[in-house]
Amino acid sequence: MRTTQHASTNWLVFSLALGLLACTAETGGDATVTSDAATSGAADGSGASDGAGAADAGAADSAGGATDTGGSSAPTPPPVPNYSGGGACPKLSAGNNKIWSWGETRKVDVYLPATPKGAPLLFLWHGLGDTKENFGKGMNAQGIASALGAVVLVPQGGLKLTGWGWGTNDDATLDVALFDDLLSCVDQQYDIDNERVWSMGFSAGALWTSWLAMHRSTYLSAAVAWSGGAGDSANKYKKPKRKIPVLLAWGGPQDVAGVKFEEMTKHMGASLKSDGHYVVMCNHNLGHTIPQNGLVWAFDFLKRHPWDVGTSPLLGDAEAQKLYPSYCEFPAK
Numbered sequence: 001m002r003t004t005q006h007a008s009t010n011w012l013v014f015s016l017a018l019g020l021l022a023c024t025a026e027t028g029g030d031a032t033v034t035s036d037a038a039t040s041g042a043a044d045g046s047g048a049s050d051g052a053g054a055a056d057a058g059a060a061d062s063a064g065g066a067t068d069t070g071g072s073s074a075p076t077p078p079p080v081p082n083y084s085g086g087g088a089c090p091k092l093s094a095g096n097n098k099i100w101s102w103g104e105t106r107k108v109d110v111y112l113p114a115t116p117k118g119a120p121l122l123f124l125w126h127g128l129g130d131t132k133e134n135f136g137k138g139m140n141a142q143g144i145a146s147a148l149g150a151v152v153l154v155p156q157g158g159l160k161l162t163g164w165g166w167g168t169n170d171d172a173t174l175d176v177a178l179f180d181d182l183l184s185c186v187d188q189q190y191d192i193d194n195e196r197v198w199s200m201g202f203s204a205g206a207l208w209t210s211w212l213a214m215h216r217s218t219y220l221s222a223a224v225a226w227s228g229g230a231g232d233s234a235n236k237y238k239k240p241k242r243k244i245p246v247l248l249a250w251g252g253p254q255d256v257a258g259v260k261f262e263e264m265t266k267h268m269g270a271s272l273k274s275d276g277h278y279v280v281m282c283n284h285n286l287g288h289t290i291p292q293n294g295l296v297w298a299f300d301f302l303k304r305h306p307w308d309v310g311t312s313p314l315l316g317d318a319e320a321q322k323l324y325p326s327y328c329e330f331p332a333k
Contacts, residue, residue: 077197085099089184096108099181107155109132109154111144117191118192120193123179127163127205127206144295151186155182179216199220200298206228206229222247223246227250230271246280250262297325312331
């Protein structure tokens with residue numbers, strides 16, 4: 001575990017590096033949408049709880065918010081969870097990897113920057129019916145790792161109904177253990193920058209990112225959900241223990257794939273705002289996809305938000321907000 005001073009980013013180079021992958025991601029997103037629409041019909045009416053259950057009682061957000069170092073020092077993230085597999089963590093190297101987590105063998109693709117030691121960590125969560133290989137390729141995960149200088153993890157989901165553990169208590173147990181175990185083992189191997197741990201997902205993966213923002217806010221620095229959110233029943237909203245900056249993007253009323261993502265996104269956004277979180281809302285109105293160049297400003301959002309007390313450097317910064325499309329709504333200063 002390490003924390004660092006965060007240097008400024010050369011956003012011209014970064015934008016050029018991500019410009020092409022933004023177009024690719026939109027195409028990859030459409031492929032994911034087909035799977036979502038075909039197989040997720042029961043999800044919206046599941047009446048599922050928030051998925052806390054046994055998982056939330058473990059090493060998770062019960063770690064309790066910031067670590068107070070005493071005196072006038074700024075708070076820091078808590079220690080990462082213990083590995084649930086027992087014994088030593090598996091070696092996680094570039095490419096396809098397996099990890100024993102909560103009694104099951106799980107798969108994850110790892111993409112490394114030139115210097116992984118002390119790097120930030122980004123989780124990418126795919127949509128329902130998609131694969132880690134397809135999502136990693138569509139999002140250009142290696143390009144992201146190089147441009148962000150971050151270790152990028154693309155796990156494989158295993159749940160047939162919901163894709164990830166946002167639907168029921170039992171579902172959450174497996175996938176939150178996977179999140180915890182990957183965080184633990186990547187930190188053990190690469191001594192990651194724990195003040196820059198981010199999560200991003202699309203569709204079912206965005207619902208899981210939303211779940212993590214609510215239940216793992218003590219570990220995450222910021223989150224971006226493309227067609228995710230939380231509701232009154234499915235993926236039930238729970239107030240995060242730490243104020244976490246979140247960007248919620250969706251495609252208007254036509255953004256439907258079993259779940260009505262506009263309703264879910266607006267509900268979560270309003271709930272987070274009511275609880276004092278910094279939330280950016282972006283309705284691209286293009287349906288169930290990631291818009292062209294969307295990843296450029298999504299990663300700008302993540303990069304600008306290291307772990308702290310939930311404030312945002314974007315607050316009141318009209319110049320910085322120019323990178324974002326006009327349909328993004330920023331909180332007033």
